[in-house]
Amino acid sequence: MTNSIDNCSSCRSPKSMKVHEVSTQTQTGQIGGQVSLVIDGKTIKVPLGTTILEACRTLNIRIPTLCYHEDLCVAGICRICVVEVEKMHTLQAACSFPVTAPIVVHTHTRKVRHARRHILDLMLSDHYGECYSCSRNGTCELQTLAQEYGVDFYRFGHPSESTHKVDRSSHSVVRDMDKCILCRRCVRTCIDLQEVGVLEAINRGDHTKISTFMDKQLADVVCINCGQCINRCPTAALKANDPTDDVWAAIDDPDKHVVIQTAPSPRAAIGECFDLEPGTPMTWQMNTALRECGFDAVFDTNFTADLTIIEEGTELILRLYKALVQGDQKVAESLPQFTSCSPGWVKYIEHFYPDYLHHVSSAKSPQQMFGALIKTYYAKKRNIDPSKIVSVALMPCSAKKFECNRPEMVDSGYKDIDYGLTTRELAKMIHEAGIDMPKMEKSDFDDPFGTATGSGVIFGASGGVMESALRCVVELVTGEAVENIFENARIEPVRGFEGTKLAELTFDKVGPVPDLLKHLVPNWDWMKGVTLKVGVCHGTANAKKVMDDIIAGGPFSKCHFIEFMACPGGCLGGGGQPIPTSEAIRAARARAIYAEDESSTVRKSHLNPAILDVYHEFLTDGPCGKTAHKLLHTHYIRRGKYIM
Amino acid sequence: MLVTENERLRQNILDWADELNRDRSALIPLLQRVQKRYSSVSGFAMQVIADILDIHPVEVYSVVSFYSFLDHKPKGRFIIRLCQTISCAMAGKDRVARQLENELGIRFGETTADGKFTLEYTNCLGMCDRGPAMLVNDQVFTQVSPERAHEIVEKCRQTFGTFALQDQGRID
Numbered sequence: 001m002t003n004s005i006d007n008c009s010s011c012r013s014p015k016s017m018k019v020h021e022v023s024t025q026t027q028t029g030q031i032g033g034q035v036s037l038v039i040d041g042k043t044i045k046v047p048l049g050t051t052i053l054e055a056c057r058t059l060n061i062r063i064p065t066l067c068y069h070e071d072l073c074v075a076g077i078c079r080i081c082v083v084e085v086e087k088m089h090t091l092q093a094a095c096s097f098p099v100t101a102p103i104v105v106h107t108h109t110r111k112v113r114h115a116r117r118h119i120l121d122l123m124l125s126d127h128y129g130e131c132y133s134c135s136r137n138g139t140c141e142l143q144t145l146a147q148e149y150g151v152d153f154y155r156f157g158h159p160s161e162s163t164h165k166v167d168r169s170s171h172s173v174v175r176d177m178d179k180c181i182l183c184r185r186c187v188r189t190c191i192d193l194q195e196v197g198v199l200e201a202i203n204r205g206d207h208t209k210i211s212t213f214m215d216k217q218l219a220d221v222v223c224i225n226c227g228q229c230i231n232r233c234p235t236a237a238l239k240a241n242d243p244t245d246d247v248w249a250a251i252d253d254p255d256k257h258v259v260i261q262t263a264p265s266p267r268a269a270i271g272e273c274f275d276l277e278p279g280t281p282m283t284w285q286m287n288t289a290l291r292e293c294g295f296d297a298v299f300d301t302n303f304t305a306d307l308t309i310i311e312e313g314t315e316l317i318l319r320l321y322k323a324l325v326q327g328d329q330k331v332a333e334s335l336p337q338f339t340s341c342s343p344g345w346v347k348y349i350e351h352f353y354p355d356y357l358h359h360v361s362s363a364k365s366p367q368q369m370f371g372a373l374i375k376t377y378y379a380k381k382r383n384i385d386p387s388k389i390v391s392v393a394l395m396p397c398s399a400k401k402f403e404c405n406r407p408e409m410v411d412s413g414y415k416d417i418d419y420g421l422t423t424r425e426l427a428k429m430i431h432e433a434g435i436d437m438p439k440m441e442k443s444d445f446d447d448p449f450g451t452a453t454g455s456g457v458i459f460g461a462s463g464g465v466m467e468s469a470l471r472c473v474v475e476l477v478t479g480e481a482v483e484n485i486f487e488n489a490r491i492e493p494v495r496g497f498e499g500t501k502l503a504e505l506t507f508d509k510v511g512p513v514p515d516l517l518k519h520l521v522p523n524w525d526w527m528k529g530v531t532l533k534v535g536v537c538h539g540t541a542n543a544k545k546v547m548d549d550i551i552a553g554g555p556f557s558k559c560h561f562i563e564f565m566a567c568p569g570g571c572l573g574g575g576g577q578p579i580p581t582s583e584a585i586r587a588a589r590a591r592a593i594y595a596e597d598e599s600s601t602v603r604k605s606h607l608n609p610a611i612l613d614v615y616h617e618f619l620t621d622g623p624c625g626k627t628a629h630k631l632l633h634t635h636y637i638r639r640g641k642y643i644m
Numbered sequence: 645m646l647v648t649e650n651e652r653l654r655q656n657i658l659d660w661a662d663e664l665n666r667d668r669s670a671l672i673p674l675l676q677r678v679q680k681r682y683s684s685v686s687g688f689a690m691q692v693i694a695d696i697l698d699i700h701p702v703e704v705y706s707v708v709s710f711y712s713f714l715d716h717k718p719k720g721r722f723i724i725r726l727c728q729t730i731s732c733a734m735a736g737k738d739r740v741a742r743q744l745e746n747e748l749g750i751r752f753g754e755t756t757a758d759g760k761f762t763l764e765y766t767n768c769l770g771m772c773d774r775g776p777a778m779l780v781n782d783q784v785f786t787q788v789s790p791e792r793a794h795e796i797v798e799k800c801r802q803t804f805g806t807f808a809l810q811d812q813g814r815i816d
Contacts (some may be wrong), residue, residue, distance in 0.1 A: 197700025202709040213702040214687050214716065221702075642691055643701070 039105045052083055052094040052105055061107055064116065064145050066234050067183035068095040070582050071568065073192055078123075078183050080145065082115050083107045091115055117149050125156035127235070128163065128178035134236050139579050141234035142181060164209070169217035171405045172225035172241055172398040172575075180210055180237035186229035193568065195541040196348065198223045210237075213643060222351045222641050224540065226344035226566045227398030227422075227575015240398045240576060243419040244429055250390040250418070251294040258390045259297040259378075260290055261370045264305070265396035265460035265571040266423035268592035272578040272585075273427030274438050279588030281596055284442030289435045290426075291443070301393070302456025303449040304366035304373065306605035307614070308341060309456075309468045310516070311363040311632050313605075314623035316561055317473070318520060325526045334358045336535070336550070336559040339465050341365045343403035344566025344575075346636065348540050353547050354638040362633040366459065367393045367400055368409055371416030372631040377618045381448055386412065392419045394426050396460070396574035399566065411631050422576025450610045454489075454600030461590045462538035462570035463494035463501065466563040470494070470505065470534065471604050477527050479511020482604065489603055494534065495594075497569060497583065499542040502555055506531040516606065516615065519622055535562040538570050654692050656681065661696045668697055671707060675714050684715040712766065720755045720762035722800045725779040729768040735775035736789075743790035747797050761800070 036045045039052070039059055046055045051074070056063050067078035076096030083094045086104040091112065094105075106112065123142065131137050164177035182201065187210060190199045198221050202211045212221045230238045250256045271280035290298045316337050323332035340346055340361045349360060364372070371393070375386040393400060397420075403409065404417035421429075430437050445451055455471060458464035470491050471482045482489050493503040510524035535556050537546045543564050549556040556562065567573045569586035572593060602608055619628045660677050664670035674693055678685050685708050687701075694701040708714045726732075726741055745751055748761050755762040771777035774786035778793070785796060 191700060191703065197702050200700070200702040200706040202706050204710045213690075213705050641701075643687070 035099050035102060037099050037103045037105060040107055046099060048100060049098045052085075052092070052097045052099060053081060055099060056083075056094060056105075056107060063094050063107060064148065065095060066141060066145070066181065067185060069185050069188075069232050071193060071232070072185060072188040075184055075188065078119070078181070080116055080119050082112060082119075084109050084112050113149075117151070118155075120145055120149055120151060121155040123181050124151065124154055124158060126159065127181065128159040128161070129176075129236075134179070135239050135242070136236035136579075140236065167218050168241065169219035170223060170225065170241065171219075171402040173218055173223065173227060173230060174239050174241050175218060176237055176239070177209055177211075178237075179235045181235055182208060182210065183234060184210070185232045185234065186210060186238055189228045189232050193541060194224075194226060194228055194539065194566075195544045196222060196224055196226070199229065216643065221643060222639075224344045224347040224351070224566060225399035225402040225575075226540065228567060230398060230575050231573075231577065231579055231581045240422050240425065241401055242425055243401070243421065244425050247390075247392055247419050247421065247429070250392075255388055256390045257296050257384050257388050258294070258392060259299060259374055260295045260392040260394055260421075261299040261301045261304075261367070261374075262286065262290070262394040263301040263367070263396060263460065263571065264457045264593060264596070265574060265577065265589065266394050266426065268460065268572060268589040268596075269396065269577045270423050270427055271438065273424065273431075274436075276438060277588070278585040279590075279592040280438075281592045282437065283596065284444070285437055285440040287445060288440040288443045289430050289437040292435050292440070293429055293433050295392070297446040299370065299374075299449050300445045300452045300456070301366050301370055301395075302452030302459070303608070303610055304369040305341075305456030305459045305468070306453055306608045306611050307369050307373075307632065308363055308366050308459075309465075309472050309605035310611060310615075310623050311369075311628060312337075312339065312361045313469050313472050313476075314517065314520065315361050315363060316469075317517065318624060320530075320560065321521050321526070324530070336533075336556070336562045337361055339561075339563045340634075341459065341465055342564060342566045342571075343397070343399040345540065345543060345564040347399065347402070347639070348543060348566060349547075349564075350637055350639040351641050352544070354640055356547065356550070357636045357638060360636060362629075362635065364409075364632055364634045365400075365403060366456075367395060367420075368403060368416055368634070369632045371404065371409065372412045373614070373618075375412035375414050375416065376631060377614065378448065380618075386414055389414075390418050391416065392421055393417050394421050394423070396423050396571045396577045397567075398422060398575040400576075408634060411634075422574075424576060424578055427578070448610065448613070451600075452610075453605055453608045454597035454603035455605045456608075457593055457596045457600065460571045460593045461495070462497065462565055463536045463563065464570060464593070465565075466494045466503075466534055466536050466561070467491045468605055469561065470532075472606050473532070474505070475604060476514055476517065476606060477507055477510055477524050479514075480509075488598065494536050494563075497538075497587065497590075499537060499539065500546055500556075501536040502533070502559070503536075504531050504533045514606070516612075516623060520624070532561070533559045535559045537563070538565040538573075539568040540566050650688050653678075653682065653686070653689055657689065657692050657696065661693075666696055666698075668699060671697060671699075671704065675704070675708060675711075679714050683721070684718045687716065690716070712764075718759070721760050722780055723762045723764065724797075725764045725766035726752075727767070727769045727771070727775065727777040727779075728765040729772070731768075731772035732775035732777055735787075737776040739790050740776050740778070740788050740793050743793045744797070747794060761797070 034045050035048050042059055044055055044059055053063050063081045066080045067075045074096045076093040079093055081094040082091040084106040085092045131143055162178050167175040186199045191197050198212055199210055201208050230240055250258050267283040267286050268281055271282045272278050287298050319331050319337055322328040338360045340363055371391050374391050375389055379386040401420035404420050409416045455468035458467055474482045507527050507530050510528050537543055546556045572589040573586045621627055660674055664673050675685055678689050690704040691701045694704045708716050748756055750756055750763055752763050752765055769777045771786050776788050778785045778788045
């Protein structure tokens, strides 16, 4: 197995936004590669081009920031990070001042403190709303700064009337521009990090506002609902569409049977909302807390993650069989197969590459598969009227809210998933119920779906879907345990946070066809000697690179299967996860996810006993069979990117 | 063959883009050409430009909304911009403004129902010594009195029919 990483250049924002790229780390150690500066009397040597802010952080000097975000390009527009540099006429923004010569910096002189306070006062003079009625109360960066700088009156006034309408058109993202401080983090997120390009600053001067193309509503533009802008917004100008009131109403209704499925990523992150370190797994405590809240049953989305692997994997095998053995040209054109788990990615390809929709697996995402099964299989098994079931999904994702509201997602005869909750919203519900989640007893998931496999858990991290699929395919095709090929079933080449990854695997020997797939392929002989090529990418900016590479006929066009995740880091960096986010936090969550995988007893989807039960009792015509197609597969819409 | 307005617009933009290199730096010249030929930059034009330059439509919209001389909504054939800065204000801009409003029957920021005139304020035109100054399309008028304003508007009305497109109706 080889691993090649595309040496992708960083984002394509204008050069003016890339001040930090002056940083030439390679020069370290060479003459002139280092520069020394004095900050508040402390001398420090840093590589040429390091910003004052970075130098301060290595010295543990706190500089307030608002527009700065470590995932994003430098903008230097909010000016809250100003510092005094000796011999410079004016105050300088620490985040965008690359040190190229020895300088002396003062970070908290009278001039600096006054300037920062003034900047804050000016922001507050234009910031409508009161903190106690704000969804970001307690996690707002502007509020924190106002507290740190002791703002106890509004020097330049405070608006008493709303000046912008709240845009609630989207199922996922709510825009409340009254709270916007114009830091443009969302702009840089949307344009550079995600390459979707929905938000940008429009107009000029004091008329400036963040808006969409032609001031349209969010539901009418190309927004993919990934919610990355929510995660990076310092205030509550961008927030998720919160259905908790409806969920509480359903819980309080004695007629309703309220079930919740929990995705793998929220449990690795929800601890952050309870002041735990990032990467503290809360799986079992959260189950108890959910029951305490009043949910009638708690399921593990990993169950349908396993089901997704079976369905999507079977679909891939069928496509390969038709293309390689039967020589079906039309099917051959639909390779590589793209994953369909990430609703943000699905909407992205519907908008930006509609001509490639036939590549996308028709399998639904795990959330929607579960939705379809709960109101059919589970309802039948438990003898519950499906119209009385309220199905809630706990997801790390804001796009899942959009997905469950897609009009075609009603295959069970009812709305498959009624409400999508994000990690933050569930944490709020648990707080509201007065439950101290970290101190809860541990409890397991409810039957009949039981505890899922480690394969389902790693869906939360970038490369996880591919790793699960490979584990499954290797065992089904070779008949050999995957542990014999990869140590402890860790398929390292698809793990990690590189933007795009390529890997390949040659099948030297093949085994007998397992029972599950007997009705689809006669034998595996055609797989012998075949090199399976797979790709992984996360973040839609990387997805765009991969798609452009496929169009240009590059290495990704030779792949058979490519995993796409809309959010940086995969689901664990999703738009519904606790705020703040950074590469270090995402890495910690990934560690929690991989640790849960290793502690699982079953770590391969096709060995999940509950899955075999479902195929035995309910989806009797097997993977990709007729019932499976009706309930577990979907179709996509050619949306296009032109807005009329 | 029947060519729709949008197809013609797209072809124009493609031709201009080839002339200018398909690069982000071609954005402003492209927008200026579209503005000149079509007297506004429509949403469709912005999306075509974004497509060609491989940027996002919202970035194009951001630029269009930033500049006063690029419009995303159709405006009148004659755009009258009266300087509102202090020297012109002191030289009697208010009287001219009232004259224009009464003459055209619209307020500042509005367009006449027949689509002939748009009335706007502008900031300093650099004609502070000869205020009040006024811009009609790209032509500057200085020391404009209410009487002169009336004459200018009358001339615009007379010129319109004959010189509509070629030179944006230059008047003297």
